[in-house]
Amino acid sequence: MINASEILETINMINQQHLDIRTITMGISIRDCGDPDVKRCCNKIYDKITKKARDLVRTGENIEREFGIPIVNKRISVTPVAIACECCDTEDYALFAQTLDKAAQEVGVNFIGGCSALVQKGYTTGDRRLIASIPEALRTTERVCSSVNVASTRAGINMDAVAQMGRIIKETADITGGMGCAKLVVFANAVEDNPFMAGAFHGVGEPECVINVGVSGPGVVHSALKRCKGEPFHVVAETIKKTAFRITRMGELVAQEASRRLGVPFGIVDLSLAPTPAVGDSVADILEEMGLESVGAPGTTAALALLNDAVKKGGVMASSNVGGLSGAFIPVSEDAGMIRAASSGALTIEKLEAMTCVCSVGLDMIAVPGDTSAATISAIIADESAIGMINTKTTAVRIIPVPGMDVGDRVDFGGLLGTAPIMPVNRYSAEDFIARGGRIPAPLNSLKN
Amino acid sequence: MRAIVTVIGKDTVGIIANVCSLLAENGVNVLDISQTVLQGYFTMIMMVDVSGSKVDFAELSVKLQERGVQQGLDIRIQREDIFEAMHRI
Structure with a gap:
Protein backbone atom coordinates (compact mmCIF):
# COMPACT_ATOMS: atom_id res chain seq x y z
CA MET A 1 0.00 0.00 0.00
CA ILE A 2 1.07 3.53 -0.75
CA ASN A 3 2.16 5.37 2.38
CA ALA A 4 1.15 8.81 3.57
CA SER A 5 4.41 10.55 2.73
CA GLU A 6 4.26 9.33 -0.87
CA ILE A 7 0.69 10.57 -1.21
CA LEU A 8 1.58 13.94 0.23
CA GLU A 9 4.67 14.16 -1.99
CA THR A 10 2.54 13.69 -5.10
CA ILE A 11 0.00 16.27 -3.93
CA ASN A 12 2.79 18.69 -3.16
CA MET A 13 4.27 18.22 -6.64
CA ILE A 14 0.91 19.06 -8.19
CA ASN A 15 -0.02 21.89 -5.82
CA GLN A 16 3.26 23.65 -5.19
CA GLN A 17 5.61 22.60 -7.98
CA HIS A 18 3.39 22.95 -11.05
CA LEU A 19 3.49 19.27 -11.99
CA ASP A 20 1.10 18.75 -14.86
CA ASN A 189 15.23 16.63 -38.40
CA ALA A 190 11.59 17.25 -37.40
CA VAL A 191 10.02 14.33 -35.52
CA GLU A 192 6.74 12.82 -36.64
CA ASP A 193 5.19 12.17 -33.22
CA ASN A 194 5.87 15.41 -31.36
CA PRO A 195 2.86 16.36 -29.21
CA PHE A 196 4.14 19.87 -28.41
CA MET A 197 3.16 23.00 -30.30
CA ALA A 198 3.94 24.87 -32.39
CA GLY A 199 5.90 22.10 -34.12
CA ALA A 200 3.43 19.20 -33.90
CA PHE A 201 2.32 17.42 -37.04
CA HIS A 202 1.12 13.88 -37.70
CA GLY A 203 3.91 12.21 -39.66
CA VAL A 204 3.33 10.08 -42.73
CA GLY A 205 4.61 6.96 -40.95
CA GLU A 206 2.04 7.35 -38.18
CA PRO A 207 -1.21 5.36 -37.90
CA GLU A 208 -4.68 6.64 -38.74
CA CYS A 209 -5.18 8.17 -35.31
CA VAL A 210 -2.95 8.19 -32.24
CA ILE A 211 -2.68 9.65 -28.75
CA ASN A 212 0.62 11.27 -27.76
CA VAL A 213 1.18 12.82 -24.37
CA GLY A 214 3.65 15.52 -23.33
CA VAL A 215 4.59 15.67 -19.66
CA SER A 216 6.19 18.59 -17.92
CA GLY A 217 7.54 19.49 -14.51
CA PRO A 218 10.60 21.75 -14.36
CA GLY A 219 9.36 22.92 -10.94
CA VAL A 220 9.50 19.37 -9.57
CA VAL A 221 13.08 18.86 -10.78
CA HIS A 222 14.07 22.23 -9.32
CA SER A 223 12.58 21.36 -5.92
CA ALA A 224 14.35 18.00 -5.90
CA LEU A 225 17.69 19.65 -6.69
CA LYS A 226 17.23 22.14 -3.86
CA ARG A 227 17.55 19.17 -1.56
CA CYS A 228 21.03 18.27 -2.83
CA LYS A 229 22.86 21.58 -2.51
CA GLY A 230 26.63 21.35 -2.96
CA GLU A 231 26.56 17.63 -3.83
CA PRO A 232 28.72 16.36 -6.71
CA PHE A 233 27.25 15.96 -10.19
CA HIS A 234 26.58 12.24 -10.07
CA VAL A 235 24.17 12.96 -7.21
CA VAL A 236 22.57 15.74 -9.26
CA ALA A 237 22.15 13.39 -12.24
CA GLU A 238 20.68 10.64 -10.04
CA THR A 239 18.20 13.06 -8.48
CA ILE A 240 17.04 14.31 -11.89
CA LYS A 241 16.70 10.73 -13.18
CA LYS A 242 14.52 9.68 -10.26
CA THR A 243 12.33 12.75 -10.59
CA ALA A 244 11.97 12.33 -14.36
CA PHE A 245 10.99 8.70 -13.78
CA ARG A 246 8.09 9.71 -11.53
CA ILE A 247 6.89 12.45 -13.83
CA THR A 248 6.97 10.13 -16.80
CA ARG A 249 5.13 7.34 -14.99
CA MET A 250 2.30 9.75 -14.47
CA GLY A 251 2.39 10.68 -18.16
CA GLU A 252 2.31 7.02 -19.13
CA LEU A 253 -0.71 6.40 -16.90
CA VAL A 254 -2.61 9.34 -18.38
CA ALA A 255 -1.63 8.36 -21.93
CA GLN A 256 -2.79 4.75 -21.48
CA GLU A 257 -6.03 5.90 -19.86
CA ALA A 258 -6.76 8.46 -22.60
CA SER A 259 -5.97 5.90 -25.27
CA ARG A 260 -8.31 3.33 -23.70
CA ARG A 261 -11.20 5.73 -23.21
CA LEU A 262 -10.97 7.23 -26.67
CA GLY A 263 -10.41 3.88 -28.37
CA VAL A 264 -7.34 5.30 -30.10
CA PRO A 265 -3.89 3.63 -29.97
CA PHE A 266 -1.31 5.07 -27.62
CA GLY A 267 1.68 6.52 -29.48
CA ILE A 268 4.35 7.95 -27.24
CA VAL A 269 5.06 9.90 -24.08
CA ASP A 270 7.23 12.92 -24.75
CA LEU A 271 9.13 13.53 -21.55
CA SER A 272 10.12 17.10 -22.11
CA LEU A 273 10.69 19.63 -19.38
CA ALA A 274 8.49 22.38 -20.78
CA PRO A 275 8.57 25.62 -18.80
CA THR A 276 5.77 28.15 -18.50
CA PRO A 277 6.07 31.82 -17.58
CA ALA A 278 4.71 31.02 -14.08
CA VAL A 279 7.18 31.50 -11.22
CA GLY A 280 8.61 28.12 -10.17
CA ASP A 281 8.03 26.46 -13.55
CA SER A 282 11.36 27.32 -15.14
CA VAL A 283 14.17 25.30 -16.76
CA ALA A 284 16.53 28.25 -16.16
CA ASP A 285 15.92 27.90 -12.40
CA ILE A 286 17.16 24.29 -12.56
CA LEU A 287 20.38 25.32 -14.29
CA GLU A 288 20.91 28.11 -11.76
CA GLU A 289 20.22 25.69 -8.91
CA MET A 290 23.24 23.69 -10.12
CA GLY A 291 25.40 26.67 -9.19
CA LEU A 292 25.24 29.23 -11.99
CA GLU A 293 24.74 32.87 -11.03
CA SER A 294 22.52 33.26 -14.08
CA VAL A 295 21.56 31.07 -16.99
CA GLY A 296 23.84 32.13 -19.85
CA ALA A 297 26.96 32.17 -17.66
CA PRO A 298 29.88 29.92 -18.63
CA GLY A 299 28.91 26.41 -17.54
CA THR A 300 25.33 26.73 -18.80
CA THR A 301 25.85 24.37 -21.73
CA ALA A 302 27.36 21.68 -19.50
CA ALA A 303 24.57 22.06 -16.96
CA LEU A 304 21.94 21.76 -19.70
CA ALA A 305 23.68 18.71 -21.22
CA LEU A 306 23.53 16.94 -17.86
CA LEU A 307 19.89 17.91 -17.35
CA ASN A 308 18.78 16.87 -20.83
CA ASP A 309 20.50 13.49 -20.64
CA ALA A 310 19.36 12.69 -17.09
CA VAL A 311 15.75 13.51 -17.96
CA LYS A 312 15.88 10.99 -20.81
CA LYS A 313 17.59 8.32 -18.74
CA GLY A 314 15.00 8.63 -15.99
CA GLY A 315 12.10 8.76 -18.38
CA VAL A 316 12.81 5.90 -20.75
CA MET A 317 12.30 3.21 -18.14
CA ALA A 318 9.05 4.78 -17.00
CA SER A 319 7.23 4.49 -20.30
CA SER A 320 6.68 1.71 -22.79
CA ASN A 321 7.14 4.17 -25.65
CA VAL A 322 9.14 7.35 -25.34
CA GLY A 323 9.30 9.62 -28.35
CA GLY A 324 8.66 13.12 -29.59
CA LEU A 325 11.29 15.64 -28.67
CA SER A 326 12.03 14.42 -25.12
CA GLY A 327 14.53 16.55 -23.21
CA ALA A 328 14.62 20.09 -21.91
CA PHE A 329 13.02 22.98 -23.78
CA ILE A 330 14.65 26.38 -23.62
CA PRO A 331 12.05 28.84 -24.96
CA VAL A 332 12.99 32.34 -23.90
CA SER A 333 9.58 34.01 -23.62
CA GLU A 334 7.96 31.02 -21.89
CA ASP A 335 10.44 30.74 -19.02
CA ALA A 336 10.63 33.35 -16.25
CA GLY A 337 14.33 32.60 -15.60
CA MET A 338 15.25 32.86 -19.29
CA ILE A 339 13.35 36.16 -19.58
CA ARG A 340 15.27 37.49 -16.57
CA ALA A 341 18.62 36.42 -18.00
CA ALA A 342 17.86 37.75 -21.50
CA SER A 343 16.74 41.10 -20.02
CA SER A 344 19.89 41.48 -17.93
CA GLY A 345 22.15 40.59 -20.87
CA ALA A 346 23.44 37.39 -19.23
CA LEU A 347 21.85 35.29 -21.97
CA THR A 348 22.61 36.03 -25.61
CA ILE A 349 21.45 34.43 -28.85
CA GLU A 350 24.96 33.05 -29.37
CA LYS A 351 24.87 31.30 -25.99
CA LEU A 352 21.40 29.98 -26.74
CA GLU A 353 22.74 28.60 -30.00
CA ALA A 354 25.42 26.70 -28.11
CA MET A 355 22.78 25.41 -25.70
CA THR A 356 20.73 24.05 -28.59
CA CYS A 357 23.55 21.58 -29.32
CA VAL A 358 22.64 19.77 -26.10
CA CYS A 359 18.98 20.57 -25.44
CA SER A 360 15.97 18.86 -26.96
CA VAL A 361 15.11 21.39 -29.65
CA GLY A 362 16.48 24.77 -30.66
CA LEU A 363 16.24 28.55 -30.69
CA ASP A 364 12.75 28.95 -29.35
CA MET A 365 10.51 31.97 -28.83
CA ILE A 366 13.21 34.54 -29.34
CA ALA A 367 12.13 38.10 -30.08
CA VAL A 368 14.52 40.20 -32.18
CA PRO A 369 14.40 43.78 -33.52
CA GLY A 370 11.79 44.41 -36.21
CA ASP A 371 14.44 45.64 -38.64
CA THR A 372 16.34 42.32 -38.60
CA SER A 373 16.70 41.39 -42.28
CA ALA A 374 15.21 38.27 -43.87
CA ALA A 375 18.74 37.18 -44.82
CA THR A 376 19.91 37.39 -41.21
CA ILE A 377 16.93 35.32 -40.04
CA SER A 378 17.68 32.79 -42.79
CA ALA A 379 21.32 32.66 -41.70
CA ILE A 380 20.24 31.99 -38.11
CA ILE A 381 18.04 29.16 -39.44
CA ALA A 382 21.00 27.83 -41.47
CA ASP A 383 23.24 27.78 -38.37
CA GLU A 384 20.62 25.98 -36.33
CA SER A 385 19.95 23.51 -39.15
CA ALA A 386 23.67 22.77 -39.40
CA ILE A 387 23.76 21.92 -35.69
CA GLY A 388 20.84 19.56 -36.15
CA MET A 389 22.18 18.01 -39.34
CA ILE A 390 25.68 17.31 -38.02
CA ASN A 391 24.61 16.14 -34.57
CA THR A 392 21.71 13.98 -35.80
CA LYS A 393 19.27 15.78 -33.56
CA THR A 394 16.18 17.88 -33.94
CA THR A 395 16.78 21.61 -33.99
CA ALA A 396 14.29 24.37 -34.64
CA VAL A 397 13.98 28.10 -34.95
CA ARG A 398 10.97 30.00 -33.68
CA ILE A 399 12.05 33.61 -33.96
CA ILE A 400 9.91 36.73 -33.90
CA PRO A 401 11.13 39.93 -35.56
CA VAL A 402 8.69 42.26 -33.81
CA PRO A 403 7.69 45.15 -36.08
CA GLY A 404 8.60 48.57 -34.71
CA MET A 405 10.47 47.20 -31.71
CA ASP A 406 14.15 47.35 -30.83
CA VAL A 407 16.57 46.12 -28.17
CA GLY A 408 15.31 47.27 -24.77
CA ASP A 409 11.63 46.82 -25.68
CA ARG A 410 9.43 43.96 -24.49
CA VAL A 411 6.74 42.07 -26.30
CA ASP A 412 3.84 40.25 -24.65
CA PHE A 413 2.37 37.25 -26.48
CA GLY A 414 -0.11 36.41 -23.73
CA GLY A 415 -0.83 33.16 -21.91
CA LEU A 416 1.59 30.24 -22.22
CA LEU A 417 3.56 32.05 -24.94
CA GLY A 418 4.72 34.61 -22.38
CA THR A 419 6.73 37.80 -22.61
CA ALA A 420 10.05 38.39 -24.32
CA PRO A 421 12.67 41.10 -24.21
CA ILE A 422 13.93 42.04 -27.67
CA MET A 423 17.35 40.43 -27.94
CA PRO A 424 20.23 41.96 -29.91
CA VAL A 425 21.27 40.21 -33.14
CA ASN A 426 24.75 40.28 -34.66
CA ARG A 427 24.58 43.16 -37.16
CA TYR A 428 27.01 41.78 -39.74
CA SER A 429 25.42 40.67 -43.00
CA ALA A 430 24.98 37.16 -44.45
CA GLU A 431 23.15 38.51 -47.50
CA ASP A 432 25.51 37.00 -50.12
CA PHE A 433 25.71 33.70 -48.27
CA ILE A 434 21.93 33.27 -48.27
CA ALA A 435 21.58 34.51 -51.88
CA ARG A 436 23.54 31.48 -53.15
CA GLY A 437 20.64 29.04 -52.73
CA GLY A 438 20.96 25.35 -53.60
CA ARG A 439 21.67 22.64 -51.08
CA ILE A 440 24.25 22.01 -48.42
CA PRO A 441 24.99 18.30 -48.99
CA ALA A 442 24.26 15.68 -46.38
CA PRO A 443 27.15 15.13 -43.99
CA LEU A 444 29.22 11.99 -44.10
CA ASN A 445 27.63 10.47 -41.02
CA SER A 446 24.44 9.86 -42.98
CA LEU A 447 26.08 7.32 -45.34
CA LYS A 448 25.76 4.36 -43.03
CA ASN A 449 24.10 1.83 -45.30
CA MET B 1 -12.33 1.12 -7.73
CA ARG B 2 -10.21 2.52 -4.94
CA ALA B 3 -9.38 6.15 -4.44
CA ILE B 4 -7.47 8.31 -2.01
CA VAL B 5 -9.14 11.19 -0.18
CA THR B 6 -6.79 13.79 1.30
CA VAL B 7 -7.90 16.47 3.71
CA ILE B 8 -5.45 19.23 4.52
CA GLY B 9 -6.13 22.37 6.54
CA LYS B 10 -6.44 23.97 9.94
CA ASP B 11 -7.50 21.55 12.67
CA THR B 12 -11.08 22.03 13.88
CA VAL B 13 -13.65 19.91 15.71
CA GLY B 14 -15.52 17.34 13.63
CA ILE B 15 -13.47 17.18 10.44
CA ILE B 16 -13.44 13.38 10.26
CA ALA B 17 -17.14 13.12 11.10
CA ASN B 18 -17.97 15.65 8.46
CA VAL B 19 -16.02 14.01 5.65
CA CYS B 20 -17.12 10.49 6.64
CA SER B 21 -20.80 11.43 6.73
CA LEU B 22 -20.55 12.95 3.26
CA LEU B 23 -18.88 9.80 1.99
CA ALA B 24 -21.50 7.59 3.68
CA GLU B 25 -24.37 9.62 2.22
CA ASN B 26 -22.97 8.90 -1.20
CA GLY B 27 -22.38 5.20 -0.68
CA VAL B 28 -18.59 5.40 -0.49
CA ASN B 29 -16.95 2.87 1.82
CA VAL B 30 -13.95 3.96 3.90
CA LEU B 31 -11.26 1.25 3.95
CA ASP B 32 -8.50 2.95 5.92
CA ILE B 33 -7.81 6.26 7.64
CA SER B 34 -4.58 7.82 8.83
CA GLN B 35 -4.22 11.28 10.23
CA THR B 36 -1.61 13.55 11.73
CA VAL B 37 -1.44 17.13 12.90
CA LEU B 38 1.72 18.85 11.70
CA GLN B 39 2.39 22.35 13.03
CA GLY B 40 -1.32 22.96 13.59
CA TYR B 41 -2.18 21.61 10.15
CA PHE B 42 -4.49 18.69 9.99
CA THR B 43 -3.62 16.06 7.42
CA MET B 44 -5.92 13.12 6.86
CA ILE B 45 -5.52 10.43 4.25
CA MET B 46 -8.34 7.99 3.57
CA MET B 47 -8.40 4.98 1.32
CA VAL B 48 -11.95 4.58 0.02
CA ASP B 49 -13.84 2.23 -2.28
CA VAL B 50 -16.02 4.14 -4.74
CA SER B 51 -17.47 1.15 -6.57
CA GLY B 52 -20.76 1.51 -4.64
CA SER B 53 -20.89 5.28 -5.04
CA LYS B 54 -24.31 6.73 -5.84
CA VAL B 55 -22.81 9.61 -7.79
CA ASP B 56 -20.12 9.63 -10.46
CA PHE B 57 -16.53 10.38 -9.60
CA ALA B 58 -16.55 13.93 -10.90
CA GLU B 59 -19.63 14.84 -8.86
CA LEU B 60 -18.20 13.26 -5.73
CA SER B 61 -15.01 15.23 -6.26
CA VAL B 62 -16.97 18.50 -6.52
CA LYS B 63 -19.04 17.68 -3.42
CA LEU B 64 -15.94 16.98 -1.35
CA GLN B 65 -14.24 20.09 -2.61
CA GLU B 66 -17.27 22.25 -1.77
CA ARG B 67 -17.56 20.75 1.70
CA GLY B 68 -13.87 21.52 2.16
CA VAL B 69 -14.28 25.14 1.15
CA GLN B 70 -17.08 25.56 3.74
CA GLN B 71 -14.71 24.41 6.47
CA GLY B 72 -11.56 26.07 5.18
CA LEU B 73 -10.06 22.72 4.18
CA ASP B 74 -8.49 21.43 0.99
CA ILE B 75 -10.26 18.14 0.26
CA ARG B 76 -9.47 16.16 -2.84
CA ILE B 77 -10.18 12.69 -4.13
CA GLN B 78 -7.90 10.99 -6.65
CA ARG B 79 -7.85 7.51 -8.08
CA GLU B 80 -5.30 5.32 -6.34
CA ASP B 81 -3.57 4.47 -9.65
CA ILE B 82 -1.77 7.81 -9.87
CA PHE B 83 0.11 7.20 -6.61
CA GLU B 84 0.87 3.60 -7.55
CA ALA B 85 2.22 4.69 -10.92
CA MET B 86 4.42 7.36 -9.47
CA HIS B 87 5.89 5.52 -6.52
CA ARG B 88 5.95 1.82 -7.48
CA ILE B 89 7.77 0.13 -10.30
Missing part, protein backbone atom coordinates in the same frame (compact mmCIF):
# COMPACT_ATOMS: atom_id res chain seq x y z
CA ILE A 21 0.45 16.92 -18.07
CA ARG A 22 1.29 19.63 -20.55
CA THR A 23 -0.67 18.20 -23.43
CA ILE A 24 -2.70 15.31 -24.72
CA THR A 25 -2.32 15.56 -28.47
CA MET A 26 -4.42 13.51 -30.83
CA GLY A 27 -2.67 12.84 -34.12
CA ILE A 28 -5.09 12.42 -37.01
CA SER A 29 -4.17 11.38 -40.53
CA ILE A 30 -5.91 13.50 -43.16
CA ARG A 31 -4.22 11.72 -46.05
CA ASP A 32 -7.58 10.37 -47.16
CA CYS A 33 -9.14 13.85 -47.31
CA GLY A 34 -7.51 15.05 -50.54
CA ASP A 35 -9.87 16.02 -53.34
CA PRO A 36 -9.40 18.14 -56.48
CA ASP A 37 -12.43 20.14 -55.41
CA VAL A 38 -11.40 22.61 -52.69
CA LYS A 39 -14.74 22.75 -50.96
CA ARG A 40 -15.07 18.99 -50.82
CA CYS A 41 -11.52 18.67 -49.53
CA CYS A 42 -12.18 21.20 -46.73
CA ASN A 43 -15.41 19.44 -45.77
CA LYS A 44 -13.67 16.07 -45.59
CA ILE A 45 -10.95 17.50 -43.34
CA TYR A 46 -13.46 19.24 -41.09
CA ASP A 47 -15.67 16.17 -40.79
CA LYS A 48 -12.81 13.82 -40.06
CA ILE A 49 -11.26 15.99 -37.35
CA THR A 50 -14.53 16.81 -35.62
CA LYS A 51 -15.53 13.13 -35.67
CA LYS A 52 -12.24 11.69 -34.41
CA ALA A 53 -11.62 14.38 -31.78
CA ARG A 54 -15.22 14.84 -30.66
CA ASP A 55 -14.58 13.41 -27.19
CA LEU A 56 -10.95 14.50 -26.79
CA VAL A 57 -11.50 17.53 -24.54
CA ARG A 58 -14.20 15.91 -22.42
CA THR A 59 -12.10 12.77 -21.91
CA GLY A 60 -9.12 14.88 -20.95
CA GLU A 61 -11.18 16.78 -18.41
CA ASN A 62 -12.57 13.57 -16.92
CA ILE A 63 -9.10 12.09 -16.48
CA GLU A 64 -7.96 15.36 -14.95
CA ARG A 65 -10.75 15.19 -12.40
CA GLU A 66 -10.38 11.53 -11.51
CA PHE A 67 -6.62 11.49 -11.11
CA GLY A 68 -6.38 15.01 -9.73
CA ILE A 69 -3.62 15.94 -12.16
CA PRO A 70 -3.99 19.06 -14.32
CA ILE A 71 -3.97 18.41 -18.06
CA VAL A 72 -3.17 21.87 -19.34
CA ASN A 73 -3.79 21.47 -23.07
CA LYS A 74 -5.75 19.21 -25.36
CA ARG A 75 -4.50 19.52 -28.92
CA ILE A 76 -4.62 18.01 -32.37
CA SER A 77 -1.95 17.38 -34.98
CA VAL A 78 -2.72 16.42 -38.57
CA THR A 79 -0.80 15.18 -41.60
CA PRO A 80 1.21 18.02 -43.16
CA VAL A 81 -1.33 19.92 -45.25
CA ALA A 82 1.18 20.22 -48.12
CA ILE A 83 0.98 16.41 -48.49
CA ALA A 84 -2.68 15.80 -47.69
CA CYS A 85 -4.06 18.56 -49.92
CA GLU A 86 -1.60 18.36 -52.78
CA CYS A 87 -4.12 17.04 -55.31
CA CYS A 88 -6.38 20.00 -54.63
CA ASP A 89 -6.80 22.48 -57.42
CA THR A 90 -5.94 25.73 -55.64
CA GLU A 91 -3.03 28.06 -54.94
CA ASP A 92 -4.56 29.35 -51.73
CA TYR A 93 -3.69 26.90 -48.96
CA ALA A 94 -4.80 29.39 -46.29
CA LEU A 95 -8.26 27.92 -46.90
CA PHE A 96 -7.12 24.63 -45.39
CA ALA A 97 -5.68 26.43 -42.39
CA GLN A 98 -9.02 28.15 -41.89
CA THR A 99 -10.73 24.77 -42.04
CA LEU A 100 -8.36 23.39 -39.39
CA ASP A 101 -9.05 26.46 -37.26
CA LYS A 102 -12.79 25.95 -37.50
CA ALA A 103 -12.49 22.25 -36.63
CA ALA A 104 -10.23 23.06 -33.66
CA GLN A 105 -12.75 25.57 -32.40
CA GLU A 106 -15.59 23.09 -32.80
CA VAL A 107 -13.92 20.39 -30.69
CA GLY A 108 -12.53 22.91 -28.19
CA VAL A 109 -8.77 22.44 -28.57
CA ASN A 110 -6.52 25.48 -28.21
CA PHE A 111 -4.00 24.58 -30.92
CA ILE A 112 -3.96 22.45 -34.03
CA GLY A 113 -0.66 21.66 -35.76
CA GLY A 114 0.03 20.44 -39.26
CA CYS A 115 -0.08 23.47 -41.52
CA SER A 116 3.27 22.04 -42.50
CA ALA A 117 5.61 21.04 -45.31
CA LEU A 118 8.68 18.80 -45.42
CA VAL A 119 11.15 20.23 -47.91
CA GLN A 120 14.57 19.12 -46.67
CA LYS A 121 15.54 17.94 -50.14
CA GLY A 122 13.25 19.95 -52.38
CA TYR A 123 9.79 21.33 -53.04
CA THR A 124 6.74 19.69 -54.58
CA THR A 125 3.89 21.81 -55.91
CA GLY A 126 1.97 21.38 -52.67
CA ASP A 127 4.98 22.38 -50.57
CA ARG A 128 5.47 25.52 -52.64
CA ARG A 129 1.83 26.53 -52.35
CA LEU A 130 1.64 25.81 -48.65
CA ILE A 131 4.75 27.76 -47.73
CA ALA A 132 3.61 30.74 -49.81
CA SER A 133 0.28 30.66 -47.94
CA ILE A 134 1.76 30.55 -44.41
CA PRO A 135 1.62 34.32 -43.64
CA GLU A 136 -2.01 34.54 -44.72
CA ALA A 137 -2.85 31.25 -42.96
CA LEU A 138 -1.45 32.56 -39.68
CA ARG A 139 -3.07 35.99 -40.10
CA THR A 140 -6.54 34.57 -40.64
CA THR A 141 -6.51 31.84 -37.98
CA GLU A 142 -6.24 31.77 -34.24
CA ARG A 143 -5.37 28.18 -33.32
CA VAL A 144 -3.39 26.90 -36.29
CA CYS A 145 0.33 26.18 -35.96
CA SER A 146 2.68 25.90 -38.88
CA SER A 147 6.03 24.20 -39.35
CA VAL A 148 8.46 23.61 -42.18
CA ASN A 149 11.28 21.06 -42.15
CA VAL A 150 14.19 22.49 -44.14
CA ALA A 151 17.01 20.11 -43.28
CA SER A 152 17.85 16.61 -42.16
CA THR A 153 20.94 14.55 -41.44
CA ARG A 154 20.14 12.31 -44.41
CA ALA A 155 19.25 15.04 -46.91
CA GLY A 156 21.38 18.02 -45.94
CA ILE A 157 20.07 21.58 -45.80
CA ASN A 158 17.75 22.98 -48.46
CA MET A 159 19.17 26.50 -48.62
CA ASP A 160 16.45 27.69 -51.01
CA ALA A 161 13.90 26.83 -48.33
CA VAL A 162 16.09 28.41 -45.65
CA ALA A 163 16.20 31.64 -47.68
CA GLN A 164 12.47 31.55 -48.30
CA MET A 165 11.62 30.91 -44.64
CA GLY A 166 13.53 34.05 -43.67
CA ARG A 167 11.24 36.03 -45.97
CA ILE A 168 8.12 34.15 -44.82
CA ILE A 169 8.92 34.88 -41.17
CA LYS A 170 9.39 38.58 -41.96
CA GLU A 171 6.16 38.73 -43.92
CA THR A 172 4.24 36.85 -41.20
CA ALA A 173 5.62 39.24 -38.56
CA ASP A 174 4.64 42.27 -40.63
CA ILE A 175 1.02 41.25 -41.18
CA THR A 176 0.38 39.75 -37.71
CA GLY A 177 2.32 42.23 -35.55
CA GLY A 178 4.77 39.43 -34.71
CA MET A 179 2.21 37.14 -33.11
CA GLY A 180 1.98 34.78 -36.12
CA CYS A 181 5.69 33.94 -35.78
CA ALA A 182 5.03 32.45 -32.33
CA LYS A 183 3.09 29.75 -34.17
CA LEU A 184 5.66 29.10 -36.91
CA VAL A 185 8.61 26.74 -36.50
CA VAL A 186 11.43 25.96 -38.93
CA PHE A 187 12.90 22.52 -38.28
CA ALA A 188 15.87 20.35 -39.02
